Amino acid sequence: MDFYEKNADKLKEKTHSEFPEQTDQIDDCPIEQVRLTVPITDEAEVMDIHGHIHANMAMHDEEKRPKGGSTRLQFFLIVFITSFAYYIIPNFFFPSISALSFICWIWPNSITMQQIGSGTYGLGIGSFGLDWSTVAGFLGSPLATPGFAIINIFLGFCLVMYVLVPKSYWTNTYEAKRFPIYSPLVYMANGSQHDVNAVLDQKTFKFSQAGYDQLGQINLGILFVFAYGLSFVTLAASLSHVSLFHGREIWSQTKEALRLSIFTCEGFGQQLQLPYWGVLLAAALATLYASDWYYHCHNESGLNVITELIIGYMYSGRPLANVSYKTYGYISMAQAIAFLADFKLGLLSPVPIWALSCMFPSKKWIKLINMPIILGASGNMPPARSVNYIMWFVMGMLFNIVVYRRFKGWWARHNYVLSAALDAGVAFMAILTYFALGIKDINGIEWWGLDLDKQCPLANCPTAPGIKVDNCPLYD
Known part of the structure; x- marks a missing residue:
């Protein structure tokens, strides 16, 4: 019997005394993960604030420590201190641990392989990060995201990153090979960065047609093109x-x-x-x-x-x-x-999913396919990188699928507390590091692990023949 089942009767009895009109709605939410953890209040489907709610409950609710275990407050403090102490490594001593890549280590001189393997400027195949800020920095905590949403988002990421972008880039659509495969910058036709200041009147800060005509049209990296286009589709x-x-x-x-x-x-x-x-x-x-x-x-x-x-x-x-x-x-x-x-x-795009849900009403999982989420999954790229999505998906599947199914009682009691503690530890160490070291321009010991961009230095290079870019070999 899991945590929720043990306390369901008490929860319903307490809810009936405090919110009698909501007693019949306790099990209304279709997402079981929500029913297990969210107090019976309005808007139970809003999962993003669960970590904050459970952190506050852990700090303020009186709770007797179970035999051989810990209270939620003790659990929060243990995880918080661990996260706080660990984050000094990726934030100061070893920033490269945020995005490591096996492929870049194996092929240090190949532009194409580094584009495939780089987790920061490429497709991120074989890349990983040992840093909670890599996991939750752009997409939020995966522990506070329902499993079906995690799968939808990762499907959308794979559609863009492993189907649309590679096909468009290596078929040279829109002269994509002249520019990096992943970049938020704008470029000129020769592959060099576009001087944005040249197309603005420095006195009025209005668009300068003369400057634009002189430099030529603005070009985007292929991933940036899809990011813009899919935002409208979403x-x-x-x-x-x-x-x-x-x-x-x-x-x-x-x-x-x-x-x-x-x-x-x-x-x-x-x-x-x-x-x-x-x-x-x-x-x-x-x-x-x-x-x-x-x-x-x-x-x-x-x-x-x-x-x-x-x-x-x-x-x-x-x-x-x-x-x-x-x-x-x-x-x-x-x-x-x-x-x-x-x-x-x-x-x-949502019509086929809706039609299938009508044709097969007994297949509840069909309604969990959400086309807006899939199409908008890459909306955070850039600035989010492929390694952020990969690690976010791995951690989300681990806790919201594996742990949730095998240790449902532990998940209901500790999952959101764990999420809040990890976030808090990273945040407090980041603030401390900045005011103690960063503000004084103390950036750590000079070594290869200090510079994240040096892990896959060729991933940001163009692959069109004859395009010359600083710090990039001439591609044949």
């Missing part, structure tokens, strides 16, 4: 996913919003000057006419004039009503159509 996929899986709730809330809009028009002494039928007519006109026209003709019909004309005849002499009607009948819909036209891929 937004569209989010809209589509929410509509498919939560459409009924949205429709219910839409009706409430219409009621409120009508009340606003009719109430307050009719200061808005627009009657209730104006709101309904504007919404119907915009939805049925403008969107249908664009769908069939791929051309937006301008309803700005017709909306002004209609309300002008039907409710003349009221300028505020005219503006309000135009907003409901044209402007809002025009903006929506403009966004949807650019996000077609994202809008359609």
Whole structure:
């Protein structure tokens, strides 16, 4: 019997006395990891703050130490001190321990192999880090992330990093070989960094067309290109996913919003000057006419004039009503159509998952496939590196899949406390190191482990023939 099962009756009894209206909702959350750990309060699905909640509970709740074990406060302090003491190694003495790579050690003179193996400037195959800040620095603590979300994010990372980026780079799409495979910088056509200051007027800080024409167009690394493009796709996929899986709730809330809009028009002494039928007519006109026209003709019909004309005849002499009607009948819909036209891929991507969930309702895992998460998984790259994703996934799978399934009682009691303690130890040591050493420009002993970039120095080099870049060999 696990920790939750032992205390379920007590928890329900206490909850019923304090929150009688929530007693029937104790097991409502579909994520078991949430049900095991989250107190019965509103918004139980919000997992990101669990570490803070459990840390506060460990510090303030009175708890009797179990025989042969430790209280949550004792556990927190042990992990905190260990994390605090250890972080001096990656933060000061051995920064390279944050991203080590077997492939870079085996092929020290190969640009291609270092691009494949580097965890900081490459694909990160064979790379690893022994530093909690590498694990949680960009994606947050994996211990506080549900297992299904970890898998979705890593699938999206693999799709971008191991399918789209390699295929585009080594087929030289958009002249990608002229630039590093992973870089947040902008470049000129010859592979050198673009001088951003040259395209800005130094007095007005406005765009300088003359400077831009002189240097030529701005080029991005191939990973940066996908990061930008997928950010738009992710937004569209989010809209589509929410509509498919939560459409009924949205429709219910839409009706409430219409009621409120009508009340606003009719109430307050009719200061808005627009009657209730104006709101309904504007919404119907915009939805049925403008969107249908664009769908069939791929051309937006301008309803700005017709909306002004209609309300002008039907409710003349009221300028505020005219503006309000135009907003409901044209402007809002025009903006929506403009966004949807650019996000077609994202809008359609959740449809197969939704269709499968309808065809196989007994397969609960299908609904855990989340296309917005998959498509937006690489949204933190850059500045996040491949080693950050790899180590985040490894630690997340270890604790939220392996430990969770085999030691569920321990997981429910200690997982979020462990996460909070690791975060706190790293944070306090980082602050102490900065004020004690960094602010005085004391950077540690000079040796190969001090410079993280020296682990795979060729990973940031271009592979197009004839492109000369400092500290990079000429690629043949």
